[in-house]
Amino acid sequence: MVTAIRRTATAPQTADSRVFPPGFLWGTATAAYQIEGAAAEDGRTPSIWDTYARTPGKVRNGDTGDIATDHYHRWREDVAIMADLGVGAYRFSLAWPRIQPTGRGPAVQKGLDFYRRLTDELLEKGIQPVATLYHWDLPQELESTGGWPERATAERFAEYAALAAGALGDRVHTWTTLNEPWCSAFLGYASGVHAPGRTDPVAALRAAHHLNLAHGQAVQALRANLRGDARISLTLNVHHVRPLTASPEDADAARRIDALANRVFTGPVLGGAYPADLLRDTAHLTDWSFVQDGDTAAIRQPLDFLGVNYYTPTLVSAATGDAGHGSDGHGNSAHSPWPGADNVHFHLPPGDRTAMGWAVDPSGLYDLLLRLKADFPDLPLMITENGAAFDDYINPGGEVIDPDRIAYLHGHLTAVHRAIQAGVDVRGYFLWSLLDNFEWGYGYSKRFGAVYVDYPTGRRTPKASARWYADVARTGTLPAPDAT
Numbered sequence: 001m002v003t004a005i006r007r008t009a010t011a012p013q014t015a016d017s018r019v020f021p022p023g024f025l026w027g028t029a030t031a032a033y034q035i036e037g038a039a040a041e042d043g044r045t046p047s048i049w050d051t052y053a054r055t056p057g058k059v060r061n062g063d064t065g066d067i068a069t070d071h072y073h074r075w076r077e078d079v080a081i082m083a084d085l086g087v088g089a090y091r092f093s094l095a096w097p098r099i100q101p102t103g104r105g106p107a108v109q110k111g112l113d114f115y116r117r118l119t120d121e122l123l124e125k126g127i128q129p130v131a132t133l134y135h136w137d138l139p140q141e142l143e144s145t146g147g148w149p150e151r152a153t154a155e156r157f158a159e160y161a162a163l164a165a166g167a168l169g170d171r172v173h174t175w176t177t178l179n180e181p182w183c184s185a186f187l188g189y190a191s192g193v194h195a196p197g198r199t200d201p202v203a204a205l206r207a208a209h210h211l212n213l214a215h216g217q218a219v220q221a222l223r224a225n226l227r228g229d230a231r232i233s234l235t236l237n238v239h240h241v242r243p244l245t246a247s248p249e250d251a252d253a254a255r256r257i258d259a260l261a262n263r264v265f266t267g268p269v270l271g272g273a274y275p276a277d278l279l280r281d282t283a284h285l286t287d288w289s290f291v292q293d294g295d296t297a298a299i300r301q302p303l304d305f306l307g308v309n310y311y312t313p314t315l316v317s318a319a320t321g322d323a324g325h326g327s328d329g330h331g332n333s334a335h336s337p338w339p340g341a342d343n344v345h346f347h348l349p350p351g352d353r354t355a356m357g358w359a360v361d362p363s364g365l366y367d368l369l370l371r372l373k374a375d376f377p378d379l380p381l382m383i384t385e386n387g388a389a390f391d392d393y394i395n396p397g398g399e400v401i402d403p404d405r406i407a408y409l410h411g412h413l414t415a416v417h418r419a420i421q422a423g424v425d426v427r428g429y430f431l432w433s434l435l436d437n438f439e440w441g442y443g444y445s446k447r448f449g450a451v452y453v454d455y456p457t458g459r460r461t462p463k464a465s466a467r468w469y470a471d472v473a474r475t476g477t478l479p480a481p482d483a484t
Contacts, residue, residue: 018417018478025128025428026473027089028082028450029385031135031179033065034437036095038072042110045101047137048147048188049440052195063443069435069453072114079121081451081460082434085470089128091384091430092118093135093179094164103139103156112167119171130430131168132176132235133161133218136184136195143196148184148207148214151290158217165225173230176307176384177218180237181211182261183330186337193331193441201339202286209291212268216299223301234269235307235384238262240368244317244347253316253344256281260338261314270376272300282340305427307384308372310412311356312349313364319345329358331441354408355389355446362411369419369426380425386412387432389439389446392463400452400463409465413478431469435460 187194190204239261243250326346349359436449
């Protein structure tokens with residue numbers, strides 16, 4: 001059952017109001033494993049996250065995505081919520097093991113039919129479908145033969161991209177190859193806090209390269225199977241890395257993390273080469289011989305825009321003593337997700353915090369957007385994820401009042417607007433997330449949604465932030481802070 005969204009009155013335009021450019025795209029986003037459920041229906045086979053979630057001790061409370069928010073069966077209800085919100089676009093991911101269960105061979109038509117029905121409904125409601133090919137759910141069979149550290153996985157991904165484009169290209173005209181490959185490589189294969197849970201720093205570096213290669217080969221496959229006006233992108237969780245002090249040692253710590261967090265992807269994808277300092281920093285681990293002739297040319301493919309996911313900044317210093325790597329906001333592990341950066345210590349940035357323990361700092365998003373503009377002046381940007389988890393609950397009146405989330409969104413949208421005024425070409429904003437959902441290693445304990453989900457019943461209740469965002473999306477105007 002959907003609780004209707006009650007729109008608030010639009011704030012009167014004042015000198016403090018912020019009007020976004022005409023055509024600015026307002027959307028919301030989800031990921032397949034986090035919401036779909038139906039883990040063993042219609043030919044779907046396990047992904048690495050099914051396996052990982054079933055491994056004792058890996059996910060809080062032993063939660064799995066077997067049911068999640070049951071979007072596989074309640075998709076019409078969820079599209080109706082989006083239509084009521086008035087958003088112009090929906091960014092969702094395709095589940096690779098639902099479309100191509102073993103990661104090889106022909107597609108399963110029932111899997112494709114689900115996404116055909118979903119996109120048809122979106123289009124009927126005037127909502128633009130934005131499809132992400134990969135949001136971390138590698139078919140388990142491919143992991144069993146080596147996973148992302150192996151070159152063959154990139155080749156399989158390109159074949160999957162061609163299948164998806166051939167089936168959905170008449171409906172979907174905006175595509176993203178990978179979501180946050182940093183998480184796939186370094187949380188999945190170095191620290192082990194994400195699936196598949198391996199803790200091998202060299203495997204993580206190999207995975208990063210093969211994810212880059214998968215992106216480049218997938219772009220070529222998409223271009224070969226889509227209309228000429230299709231838009232293709234890559235989404236990165238670009239880290240805004242700040243040194244703790246102005247000392248040369250802290251500046252070098254920030255440089256090391258920037259190389260591992262950002263330039264390991266932007267270097268080959270946008271510049272055609274891996275950064276020389278990254279290769280030096282990791283030379284004691286690997287000689288990078290897994291990068292073959294022609295790889296960087298294959299990786300560097302023209303993009304229509306770069307997707308940017310941002311939640312909080314990263315604060316680092318040079319390590320002293322045996323303090324360990326500190327709190328980087330990416331889960332707890334005895335193994336670092338930062339190969340070659342053992343001499344870097346992470347700090348909790350100051351300020352208010354979300355339920356994830358992440359600092360609320362919109363200035364980090366503003367600074368990041370300006371940095372991307374300086375580094376890649378001709379590349380349009382899209383905020384493909386931004387949002388916050390808080391300890392939401394339904395009050396006795398049946399409402400979810402979440403002023404902290406509204407304040408978070410207001411601050412970050414203000415940062416986006418400031419960046420646009422400073423000349424950054426930002427084309428749109430996708431709120432993370434449409435629904436409360438399975439939050440990876442945290443299970444169902446963290447709520448990022450604009451819509452509250454009662455997991456035992458599946459009942460959806462739009463939060464106050466959903467009504468607030470609906471007004472912003474409908475008017476294209478960000479109210480003054482005292483009008484929120």
